[in-house]
Amino acid sequence: MICPACNIKMEPLVAGIYQCPQCKKIMKQEAEKVEIDKQKKFEEDGFQEGEYFHKSVSLNKQYEICEKGIIIQKTENRMFAVLICH
Structure with missing residues (x-):
């Protein structure tokens, strides 16, 4: 996912949530199905x-x-x- 303000690749925080390393903006993944690790119980x-x-x-x-x-x-x-x- 790319930050709309900085045009830099965002780092994943948790499944489906990303943060821009430059401006620290946090965004949720849009309209795509987020796969949750079923192994992490x-x-x-x-x-x-x-x-x-x-x-x-x-x-x-x-x-x-x-x-x-x-x-x-x-x-x-x-x-x-x-x-x-x-």
């Missing part, structure tokens, strides 16, 4: 304790208390994760 063993997320990411510790979570994808600049908070 989350197991209960994949959960990490909430303390890891409180130390590693910027959660508002006054309002968000994380019990556990799963990291979906982690890069140098971004982390996509699903958190169970209360």
Whole structure:
């Protein structure tokens, strides 16, 4: 996929979502069927304790208390994760 503003090839973040390395614009893939890896199934063993997320990411510790979570994808600049908070 090519960035409409910069005309540079965009990098994939997750399946169907791309980011331009120059202007950091994020776009979703259009009208094409996105194939999801069926091999990536989350197991209960994949959960990490909430303390890891409180130390590693910027959660508002006054309002968000994380019990556990799963990291979906982690890069140098971004982390996509699903958190169970209360």
